[in-house]
Amino acid sequence: VRERVIDGPEMIEVTNAKVTVAKEKLKEARTRQKSYTDKHRRSLEFQ
Numbered sequence: 880v881r882e883r884v885i886d887g888p889e890m891i892e893v894t895n896a897k898v899t900v901a902k903e904k905l906k907e908a909r910t911r912q913k914s915y916t917d918k919h920r921r922s923l924e925f926q
Contacts, residue, residue: 885893
């Protein structure tokens with residue numbers, strides 16, 4: 880059983896969709912990390 884080969888514009892659409900999903904996941908991870916950091920950050924006080 881051989882997989883179907885994706886050619887031309889269809890391949891570009893599939894790739895663009897995957898890139899969009901990857902960017903969204905990275906953005907979510909960055910937001911999650913920033914949120915965690917902000918909650919655990921202490922304010923600095925100087926004497």
